[in-house]
Each structure stands twice: as structure tokens, then as C-alpha cells.
Amino acid sequence: MxxxxxxxxxxxxxxxxxxxxxxxxxxxxxxxxxxxxxxxxxxxxxxxxxxxxxxxxxxxxxxxxxxxxxxxxxxxxxxxxxxxxxxxxxxxxxxxxxxxxxVEGETLDSYIAWKGKLPPRQVVGFAEQLALALEEAHKHRVLHRDIKPRNIMIEKEKRALLMDFGLARIMRDTEAGSQASTEETTLTGDGAIVGTPRYLSPEQARSEDIDGRSDIFSLGVVLYEMCTGVAAFGESQMANLIEAIMHREPAPISQFTYEVPAELERIIRKCLAKRPDQRYQSTRDLIVDLRNLRKELDYDEASSSRSHELTPPRSKRRTALWVLSYTALVACAIVLWSKFFRGDPPIPRAEPTQVTSGAAWNGEPVLSPEGTRIAYTSDLNGNLDIFLIDVHGGTPLALTAHTASDRDPAWFPDGSALVFTSNRSGAPAIWKVGQMGGGATLLLEEAREPSISPDGTRVAFSKLDSTGSSRIGVAPVDDPSAWRAITDDDDGLWNHSGPAWSPDGTRLCYGTQSGVWIVPAAGGVAKPLGDSHGGDRDPVWSASDFVYYSSFRSGVHALWRSETNGTGAVRVTLGSSRESHPTISADATKLAYSTAAPRNSMVLTDRSTGESVSLGGSQPEAFPALSPDGSMLVVASDRWGPKFDLWMQKLDGLRLDGDPVRLTDFPGHVSHPVFSPDGRYIAYYRILEGTRDVFVLPAEGGTPIRITEHPSDDYHPAWSANGDAIYYVSDRDGNSHVWMTPFADGLPAGDPVRITSGTQTCLSPVCSPDGARLAYVSASDTSQDVRVLRLDGSKPPVQVTFDAEAFKVRWDGMTGDLVVAGYWGEKSKTIRAVSPEPGGDGAPPEKLATFGGKNAIPLFDLSADGNLLVHLETDDRGDIWVMEAVEGKY
Structure with missing residues (x-):
């Protein structure tokens, strides 16, 4: 001081x-x-x-x-x-x-002066505690504004406490205009400075308005100092210090120590981003990353400890053969005792038995409470319906036979009835039917994927929110209208789906884009299932308190099991045929699941001749994009795994011309490529660290140019008619609207502008060839149809499809019509031509192509003249299997 x-x-x-x-x-x-x-x-x-x-x-x-x-x-x-x-x-x-x-302890600056660099596990522990403190403060709209080691107390080397809230700003305003020093700040004759200014955020240094992200930056500066023992910004002159805070990056932590995990350095770097919108947007996001890292470090330490305990010290000598033999026997006994009596139970020994067969797709099984029957979804009768079959096979019983699609069955715990998802009322809703079929009754509108609580009093489900994101909700069975959402943006990336109850009914596990998560059934803080991967989904809870789920983490689609704290992940099945949707009997003696053998192919069609060619191939390729002249095809593919990259394939008419060329090899997945009107660029969006952003890449390959840098999700890019702007979907204002960023000379050329308004979710925008109109998919809980907007704002958007359940739209350069992918009230997704003008003649839209089975991906593209059409075609097959434990339980 x-x-x-x-x-x-x-x-x-x-x-x-x-x-x-x-x-x-x-x-x-x-x-x-x-x-x-x-x-x-x-x-x-x-x-x-x-x-x-x-x-x-x-x-x-x-x-x-x-x-x-x-x-x-x-x-x-x-x-x-x-x-x-x-x-x-x-x-x-x-x-x-x-x-x-x-507080009986010392300030962090004294602690660092005494200890030097702190161990990574201690840094992570203190960081999590301080982030929790900031979360509490920000929740009450209190900013700290002066986070520094001297304002942090360390109690008995175990607990970090934040102090002196709200004083820094008062002090600075009071002393402004005078030559008085700030706390821990002394200005000498030569302008040297130490203390508080070293922990300012760039926006504080510029005297701009600040929010909680400023505190996150200052905390990052403190964490850097904990790891390295030196200041992140060590300049001694005030002007140099402020310039460094605003414009320069601190030296890599690895320059001072090799002990800090790469993930911890990444977390600190994200805290220290110069722009607030590139940092953690809330302390909750920071806490999630810190907790995941802490669990990882705890697990590594535990594994190391167990390994050390089972490894005899090298300094021990073999003094006698009987001592060695005796020690070995004792060690073996300890290992066996730990494995079979104290450790996790082994996977039960069982042989898989096929329950269904034939050419139909059979999936989404759910074992009855007593474990003797399986309800499942099947297209056996040409439509998706709910069926019932004995666990040992036999003739299935159709529980539903409606022209609408019925799926996602779930049992009531007494086995008397089931619930399922159906769009028979015009939108996805939850219906109830007796165990032997009969008339179905509506239980809850605008919801899907039901799961009944163990006591039969509550139903969990997934439901779209105002941004079009799927969330988990819970409702009383006897009063479904009293439902409430229990997950939000902080509870896993996008698409919260497939809720499943814990045996005691207090928690739910569910799938997200970032893996399996667990949330209290009454609402509260959700957490990921350990190191759950983005390919983990379809979770179910066993009576043995394990979570089973399907995963692609080992390179095959198989079933896995983890403890509820996320540790001990082990593969349960071989993954020989896309195994998914595990279901476990109430006594944990049976495990049923579905298999699938989808055959996907990319189909090219010359619309002038009607000739179609299947490009075949077993690679999971998606998001096809044709160059304007139809000479090149770009797809997103994970053929070289584990992430999706862009690949370019030259075309000669309907034939492939040469080998595909990889265009991207950067961190994160890529999706939805689209060529610029002159064919020089490809726009796409990248998924990295849970955020989607739009990029542009030269068509011949090269360095991507980032178009969007907002912390929101920005996706589904589309070009203006002359390539001077890029349209995309963004949720930066709380709803998913279409936005536009000007584009010139290969770079963004202006600020983003919002194009659409309202509360409905906007998807898949596309600009008309004359640049006057924008078509897009407008989605709500009850509909998903195409609207057309005049870009001069002269008229409000008009709806041009009805009950289409549309996914994607393109303009047809051949006819001037719209080409739309959707369900159109049928069991299969199809591509149809639709007039862009409202008030058509009422005739059914012209069908151009069919995507195929239930799992078909409704993606397609057209060349600029509309003559060449490319789409994905899927032929689904699937069956139900069951494994009955010979010994042990699931």
C-alpha cells in the first residue's frame, strides 16, 4: 500500500x-x-x-x-x-x-505475495466462489466496479470473499477534478502508477457506461494474476497502462507456468476480451464453465489418486518372496473388493433380442412399468402411429390410427394409459389414450415429448418459447393449463428435448444441443451431465440412479451410461446400427432401445428434362448449396470427423466431376452454406462454444471473414439480389428476426439493420431475384408457414402458405414462384412450388420432390435459373430391441 x-x-x-x-x-x-x-x-x-x-x-x-x-x-x-x-x-x-x-484471513494480494502462483485447482475454486458472489450482486443490480486482489479476502486458504461493493465509483466521482489519489493509487512526479487502474475494464478506462461484463473483465485480470503471480497489465506509466488495457493482450499464461490447463486459460482469455459482447455475457455462463472445469480437475485428481494408491512405491525392495506374494494378494483383494463392493456396478450381462421386424420404421420405444410390454412409434400402416407389442415379440396392436402423425409415447406409472404427441389438432399437442387403445383425449396444447412423473401427478414436456427455442416445461396432470417452463437460455444450448424423470420425481434430465442436462423438477439451476457431449441425447433415468442416453462420442451411435454426477461414462451397446432412445423397466432388469439404418443420398434433378441422379454415398452430408450456374455443389460433412466442414464438389451436368475439396478446417461446426449471386463467395454460419455467427468464405477457399460479432445467435444467411448485403436470422433483440448487414469488397460494410418485426420466429430468409421482396419461414407454437415481405416497407408481410409446416424456402428462377420444403399435412416432407402472391386459386401446391422417411432432413437448393434442384433423400428402416439382464441391474 x-x-x-x-x-x-x-x-x-x-x-x-x-x-x-x-x-x-x-x-x-x-x-x-x-x-x-x-x-x-x-x-x-x-x-x-x-x-x-x-x-x-x-x-x-x-x-x-x-x-x-x-x-x-x-x-x-x-x-x-x-x-x-x-x-x-x-x-x-x-x-x-x-x-x-x-473475516479471519488475509487479502488476496497478501496471499499471492506469500504463495506466488496459485495451483490451478485453487484458482478455479476461488474463481467459482467469486463468480457466484458477483452473480448475487448483479442479481440485485449492484455492480462492484473495483474488483482487485485487495478487495478479496481469503479465509483459511479455502474461501474467497468479495468486499467493498460500490465504493470505487463514489470515490472516483468525489475526487474528480482534484489531484487526490484513488485508493491504492499514487501519482508521483514522473507519473508512475500502481493499484486500482490495473484492474479497470476497457469501458471503465474510456469512462463509458458499464454493466456486469465490466466486473467480469476485472475478475479475469485477478484470475490472471492468481495463475501467473504477475499483473496482466504491468505498465508503470498511466498512459501506457490505459493503452494496454484498451488495446493490448496480456502475455500468454503459458509463458509463466505450464501447470494451468488450456481450458482455464481459455476461460480467462474470454473474461479479458476487449469488447464486452465477446466476453461472458453473464456470470452464470462463467460459472457453468468453471464448474465443468472443476469437475474435470476433480475427476483427474481422483483418477490419479486411485492410480497412485494401486501402484507400489518404487523405493520398496523385495525383501522376501512371501512378502511380495502376500502384498500382491492383499492388493488384489483390495482391488476386487473396491470394484465389486464399493465401485460402480458393472454393466449387466445380457444378450440383445430383436422385438420388431419388417420393412417399417419402428422407434421411440418405452417399456411399460411392469416391463412386459413396449409402446413405440411406427409407420407400419403408412402413417406414424402408436403401437404396443410384447417384449418377446409377436403381433403388434395399434393404439392409434389417426391420419395425423402420432409419436413420442410415454406410460402412466400404473400402466393404465399412455400419453403421446400428435398434430391431429393442427399443431403438436399432448394426447392421452388407454393402454388398449380407443378414443384419445387432448391433455395439453402446443407441447410435445411428454413424460409422466413417477407418482402420476405431473407431466413434463418440451415447448417452443417466443424465440422458437424448445424449452422444458412441467404441468399438473389434473390442470395442464397451469404449466410452467423450468429451463431457459442458461440451461443448455438450444432445443431442450426429451425430458425424463428421476426415480424420486425431484429432477428431470433432458437433451440439448450441448448434451444431456439435469434440472430440478420444481425449477432452479440446471447443470450438464458431467462432460456430456453435443451428440448425447435421448436420456432416461434408471431406478439404479444412472442416466442412460444415446451418444456418438465414440464415433458410433451407441447407448452410454453415466452416474448422475456425470462421472463414470461407459458404453453399454456396440453401436452396430444407430442405437438410440433407451428405455428401462421400473425394476431395472430390462433395457429396450431402437436401431435405425437410414440410407441417405443426395439427388440432383434436371427440371427441364425430368432426369434425376442419386449421388449415393454413405457419408452424413447435409446442407447442400448450388453455385448460381450449377457447376459446383457445396455440402457440410463430417466425413473426416468429428466436426462438420464445408466440402466443394464440381459438377458436369448431373455427374460428379473429380474429387471433393475441403474448404474449411477451423474450430467449430459449419452449417447452411449459400453462394453469393456472382458465385465468388460462400456465406455460412459457424457454431463455436455454443454461439452461432455468420461468416463469408471465398468460393475458391481461403480465410473466412466474420460478418456478425454480436453475442446473440446469428444464423441462416442469405444474399441480397446483387450481393451487396447479407440477410440472416438473429435473436439479438429477444426474438428471432431477420437482420441485414451491408457487404462490399469481401467485408462487412455497415451496421446491422433489423428487417422483420413481431413476436413470431423468423427462419430461412431468401431474397427475390429482383431484390424487391424477402421470403422467410414464420414460426409460432401453432404454425410454421412462409411469408413474403416487400423490402421497401410499402406493405406488411403476407402469408402465402397455410398449414405447410415449412422448413425452408427458395425463389424459383425458372417460374418466379417460391419453392418450399414442408409437411403439407402429409406423413412425408416434400418440396412444392407456391405462388409468392396471396390468394391463390386454392389448388394443392405442385409437388417437385419427396425427401423420404420420418428422419429425412428437409434441405434443398436451386441453381439461379431454377433448372437444377438438389435435395436429400432418406429411406428409413428401424427396429426395437430389448436386453434382459441375466445378472445385475441397469
Whole structure:
């Protein structure tokens, strides 16, 4: 702590033995540029506190005193194990005082000075605690604004506590215009500076408005110092320091230590992003990453510990053969005892038995509570319906036979009835049917994927929110209208699906784009299932308190099992034929699942001749895009795994011309490529660290150019008619609207502009060839149809399809019509031609192509003249299998 000449003229406001209000001063704990802190005794409550007040020359300003007390009282609302609690705030003799929780420990700056670089596990632990403290503060709209090691207490080397909320800003405003120093800041004759400014965020350094992301930056500076033992920004001159904070990156942590995991350095780097929109957008996001890393470090340490315990020290000598033999026997006994009596139970021994057969697609099985029957979805009768079959096979019984699609069956716990998803009311909804079939009754509208609680009183389900994202909800069975959503943006990436109850009915597991997550059934903080991968889905809870799920983590689609804390992931099945949708009997003795053998192919069609050619291939290729002249085809493929990249294939009419060329090999997945009108560029969006952003790549390959940098999700790019702008979908304003960014000379050329409005979700935009109109898919809970908007704003958008359940739309250069992929009220997804004008003649839209089975991906593209059509075609096959444990339980 520095002390200049002004400090030497200051007289402490109290001495040991003095009585201030109800506090008796015991001793001076410390002093600084702001004021002094004493240990004092609360004589009324009989406890020791930390009593703090500013220097008299600072507190003489009545405006300062008022703000000091006001913000102190506001901070007193904060109650958290990692925040030093403010207990009292009062004024005596024109001097404001605050009484705080007394922490037995030392400040972090002293701790680092004593310890040097801190171990990574300790850094992660302290970081999580401090992030939790900030989350509590931000929840109450309190910004710290002065996070630094001196404002962090370390209690008994185990707990980090944040203190001095809200004081930095008051102090800076009070002292502005004077030559007084800030706390821990001394300006000498040559302009040297130490202290608080080193922890400013760039926006603080520019005196801009700040929010919680500024605190996250300052916390990142502190974490950097914990890892390295040196300041992230070490410049001694004020001007150089501010320039470094705003424009320069700190030296890599690996330059100071090799012990810090790459993931921890990534987390710190993200905290230290210069732009607030490139940092963690909330402390909750930061906490999730820190917790995942902590679990990983804990698991590694536990594994290392177990390995060490089972490895005899090398220094031991073989003093006698019988000693060695005896030791080996004891060690083996310990290992066997640990494995079979203390460790996780092994996977039960069982042989898979096929339950269904034939040419139909059979999937989504669910075992009855007593484990003797399986309900499942099948297109056996030409439409998706719910069937029932004995676990040993036999003739299936159709429980539903509606012209609509019925799927996602789930049992009531007493086995008397089932619920399922159906669009028979015009939109996905949950219906109920008896165990032997009969008439179905509506249970809950605008919901899907039902799951009944173990006590039969609640139903969990997935449901679209206002942004078009799927969330998990729970409703009472006897009053479904009283439903409530229990997941949101913080609870896993996108598409929350397939909820399944824990055996005690207190929690739900569900799938997300980032893997399997678990959330309290009453709502609350959700957490990922350990190191769950993006390919993990279809979770189900066993009575043995394991979570089973399907996964592609080993390069094959197989079933896996994890403990509910996410550890101990093991593969259960071989993954010989896309195994998914596990279901477990109530007594945990049977495991059923579905297999699939989809045959996918890319189909090229010359619309002028009607000739079609299947390009075949077993690679999981998707998102086809044709160049304007039809000479090149780009697809997203994971043929070289484990991520999707862009691949270019030259075409000669309907034939492939040469080998495909890989265009991208960068971090993250790529999706939805689209050529610019002149064929020079390809726009696409990239998925990285849970965020989608639009990029542009030269068609011949090269360095991608980032178009969007907002922390929101930006996706589904499309070009303007002359290539001078890129349209895309973004949820940056809370709803998924179409936005536009100008584009020139291979770079973004202006600020984004919102194009659409309203509450409905917008998807798949495409600009008309004359540049006058924009077509897009408009989605809500009850419909998903195409609308057309005049870009001059002269008219509101008009709906041109009805009950299409549309997925994608393109303009047809051949006819001027729209080409739309959707269900159109049928069991299979098809491509149809639709007039872009409202009020057609009512005739059914012309069918151009069929995608195929239930799992078909409704993606296609057209050449600029509309003559060449490319689409994906899928032929589905699938069956139900069951494994009955010979010994052990699932």
C-alpha cells in the first residue's frame, strides 16, 4: 500500500478503546487512500466486526457522505457466503461508518505475495466462489466496479470473499477534478502508477457506461494474476497502462507456468476480451464453465489418486518372496473388493433380442412399468402411429390410427394409459389414450415429448418459447393449463428435448444441443451431465440412479451410461446400427432401445428434362448449396470427423466431376452454406462454444471473414439480389428476426439493420431475384408457414402458405414462384412450388420432390435459373430391441 504526503497529514478518526455508536474500537486493521478499518466489538450483540470509515478530508463533502451511506445500505442487501456482509451503516460527527463481517484471513494480494502462483485447482475454486458472489450482486443490480486482489479476502486458504461493493465509483466521482489519489493509487512526479487502474475494464478506462461484463473483465485480470503471480497489465506509466488495457493482450499464461490447463486459460482469455459482447455475457455462463472445469480437475485428481494408491512405491525392495506374494494378494483383494463392493456396478450381462421386424420404421420405444410390454412409434400402416407389442415379440396392436402423425409415447406409472404427441389438432399437442387403445383425449396444447412423473401427478414436456427455442416445461396432470417452463437460455444450448424423470420425481434430465442436462423438477439451476457431449441425447433415468442416453462420442451411435454426477461414462451397446432412445423397466432388469439404418443420398434433378441422379454415398452430408450456374455443389460433412466442414464438389451436368475439396478446417461446426449471386463467395454460419455467427468464405477457399460479432445467435444467411448485403436470422433483440448487414469488397460494410418485426420466429430468409421482396419461414407454437415481405416497407408481410409446416424456402428462377420444403399435412416432407402472391386459386401446391422417411432432413437448393434442384433423400428402416439382464441391474 502506497502512502504519499497527503496521507501523512491524516489523523486516524478513532483510537483503541473509543466507543463509536455501539462499537468499541479494539485495534487498527489497516488504512489506505480511501480510509481506515478497525477491529471493533459490537457491545450489544457481543461479536467482533470490521468497522470502516473514510478519511475526514474525504467525508467532509456532504454529497459524498450521503452517497457513501446510500450505497452501503444498498450493498447490505447482498447476503452470500462469498460476500463480506455489511451489517450496519451510520453517521457520527459528520463521519460515515460501516460495520462489516470480520473475516479471519488475509487479502488476496497478501496471499499471492506469500504463495506466488496459485495451483490451478485453487484458482478455479476461488474463481467459482467469486463468480457466484458477483452473480448475487448483479442479481440485485449492484455492480462492484473495483474488483482487485485487495478487495478479496481469503479465509483459511479455502474461501474467497468479495468486499467493498460500490465504493470505487463514489470515490472516483468525489475526487474528480482534484489531484487526490484513488485508493491504492499514487501519482508521483514522473507519473508512475500502481493499484486500482490495473484492474479497470476497457469501458471503465474510456469512462463509458458499464454493466456486469465490466466486473467480469476485472475478475479475469485477478484470475490472471492468481495463475501467473504477475499483473496482466504491468505498465508503470498511466498512459501506457490505459493503452494496454484498451488495446493490448496480456502475455500468454503459458509463458509463466505450464501447470494451468488450456481450458482455464481459455476461460480467462474470454473474461479479458476487449469488447464486452465477446466476453461472458453473464456470470452464470462463467460459472457453468468453471464448474465443468472443476469437475474435470476433480475427476483427474481422483483418477490419479486411485492410480497412485494401486501402484507400489518404487523405493520398496523385495525383501522376501512371501512378502511380495502376500502384498500382491492383499492388493488384489483390495482391488476386487473396491470394484465389486464399493465401485460402480458393472454393466449387466445380457444378450440383445430383436422385438420388431419388417420393412417399417419402428422407434421411440418405452417399456411399460411392469416391463412386459413396449409402446413405440411406427409407420407400419403408412402413417406414424402408436403401437404396443410384447417384449418377446409377436403381433403388434395399434393404439392409434389417426391420419395425423402420432409419436413420442410415454406410460402412466400404473400402466393404465399412455400419453403421446400428435398434430391431429393442427399443431403438436399432448394426447392421452388407454393402454388398449380407443378414443384419445387432448391433455395439453402446443407441447410435445411428454413424460409422466413417477407418482402420476405431473407431466413434463418440451415447448417452443417466443424465440422458437424448445424449452422444458412441467404441468399438473389434473390442470395442464397451469404449466410452467423450468429451463431457459442458461440451461443448455438450444432445443431442450426429451425430458425424463428421476426415480424420486425431484429432477428431470433432458437433451440439448450441448448434451444431456439435469434440472430440478420444481425449477432452479440446471447443470450438464458431467462432460456430456453435443451428440448425447435421448436420456432416461434408471431406478439404479444412472442416466442412460444415446451418444456418438465414440464415433458410433451407441447407448452410454453415466452416474448422475456425470462421472463414470461407459458404453453399454456396440453401436452396430444407430442405437438410440433407451428405455428401462421400473425394476431395472430390462433395457429396450431402437436401431435405425437410414440410407441417405443426395439427388440432383434436371427440371427441364425430368432426369434425376442419386449421388449415393454413405457419408452424413447435409446442407447442400448450388453455385448460381450449377457447376459446383457445396455440402457440410463430417466425413473426416468429428466436426462438420464445408466440402466443394464440381459438377458436369448431373455427374460428379473429380474429387471433393475441403474448404474449411477451423474450430467449430459449419452449417447452411449459400453462394453469393456472382458465385465468388460462400456465406455460412459457424457454431463455436455454443454461439452461432455468420461468416463469408471465398468460393475458391481461403480465410473466412466474420460478418456478425454480436453475442446473440446469428444464423441462416442469405444474399441480397446483387450481393451487396447479407440477410440472416438473429435473436439479438429477444426474438428471432431477420437482420441485414451491408457487404462490399469481401467485408462487412455497415451496421446491422433489423428487417422483420413481431413476436413470431423468423427462419430461412431468401431474397427475390429482383431484390424487391424477402421470403422467410414464420414460426409460432401453432404454425410454421412462409411469408413474403416487400423490402421497401410499402406493405406488411403476407402469408402465402397455410398449414405447410415449412422448413425452408427458395425463389424459383425458372417460374418466379417460391419453392418450399414442408409437411403439407402429409406423413412425408416434400418440396412444392407456391405462388409468392396471396390468394391463390386454392389448388394443392405442385409437388417437385419427396425427401423420404420420418428422419429425412428437409434441405434443398436451386441453381439461379431454377433448372437444377438438389435435395436429400432418406429411406428409413428401424427396429426395437430389448436386453434382459441375466445378472445385475441397469
Amino acid at each position: 502506497s502512502s504519499g504526503p497527503p496521507d501523512r497529514e491524516r489523523v486516524p478518526p478513532a483510537e483503541p478503546g473509543d466507543r463509536i455508536h455501539r462499537y468499541e474500537i479494539i485495534e487498527l486493521l489497516g488504512s489506505g487512500g480511501m480510509g481506515v478499518v478497525y477491529r471493533a466489538r459490537d457491545v450489544e450483540l457481543g461479536r467482533d466486526v470490521a468497522l470502516k470509515c473514510p478519511w475526514r478530508d474525504i467525508s467532509s463533502d456532504q454529497h459524498f457522505r450521503a452517497r457513501f451511506l446510500r450505497e452501503s445500505r444498498a450493498s447490505a442487501r447482498l447476503s452470500h457466503p462469498n460476500i463480506v456482509q455489511i451489517l450496519d451503516a451510520f453517521e457520527r460527527g459528520d463521519v460515515p461508518w460501516i460495520a462489516m463481517q470480520l
